[in-house]
Amino acid sequence: MKVICVKNGKGGDGKTVFSLNLAALLAKEGKVLLIDTDPRCHSSNFMIKNESVPVTGTFEKGNLGEWITGKKTADQVIRHSMFENLDFVACSDDLDDYVKELEKKRIISMAGRNLKECIDKIADRYDYIVIDCSQNVTTIDVNVLVASDFALIPVKCGLSSMDGCFEMLDWIEQVQTLNPGLDYKIVMNDREKNKEAEEIESKARELWDEKVCKTTIRHQSKPLTKSLRTGIPVVYEHRTPSEIKRTTIADDFINLVKELKQYGC
Ligand SMILES: Nc1ncnc2c1ncn2[C@@H]1O[C@H](COP(=O)(O)OP(=O)(O)OP(=O)(O)O)[C@@H](O)[C@H]1O
């Protein structure tokens, strides 16, 4: 079982879009659990639309906070989606309250191991765990990095996103003292066809070299907007024969997953 988190130091760089589509693609090959650790609940809200047995009340089923504080078991928080092999754990907007509770119990939470302990108990049930993150570095984010084998860092082709990536690399270095096995890759995202984006991408490749994936995700709003509306990840979207001839952002994600596999991900 591999744990892959999608994280960076900047908001709006594509973490949720990456998490949803990465989880959806990996679920074509094995059993996947998507965990939302962002209290704004973007991927939870997306997946709840696809729940196979909808429950009344959005968060009637347990959430991440209840899982990591031991109030609910894995079976009480894991929800099944209508997509084959794809389960999820939803976050809630009061996650911080649960995290504060953890922080009071110092020992395990100081080492950021609460989430890892939960995940370890279900390791034999899944081939992949994909974690959608916020841009912050709080106790829960340290927990995510401690529990992960691999961090995927989406970076939009803009200068401020590069700053967010520097921050992320700094956090990774610090967390590697707690989790020496943590590896990472940067993926350039939202790449428009213009000189500025081209220059930023080359700069990133010059700076971070082989840590930047060869695959770049293009800028393509239309399928992503549709996906948000329909609740279907772009990589699951039905394509007509003529659409199949044109490559889309879905093909970029397919290529990205193929590439990640080459790195043993
Ligand atoms: N390759 C892309 N092409 C066009 N739009 C994109 C692309 N990637 C992301 N977006 C858009 O950018 C916005 C932010 O994406 P997303 O929500 O995935 O980012 P995030 O990093 O999860 O943000 P947050 O920090 O708020 O959680 C969304 O509207 C999404 O549709």
Ligand SMILES: [Mg+2]
């Ligand atoms: Mg997000």
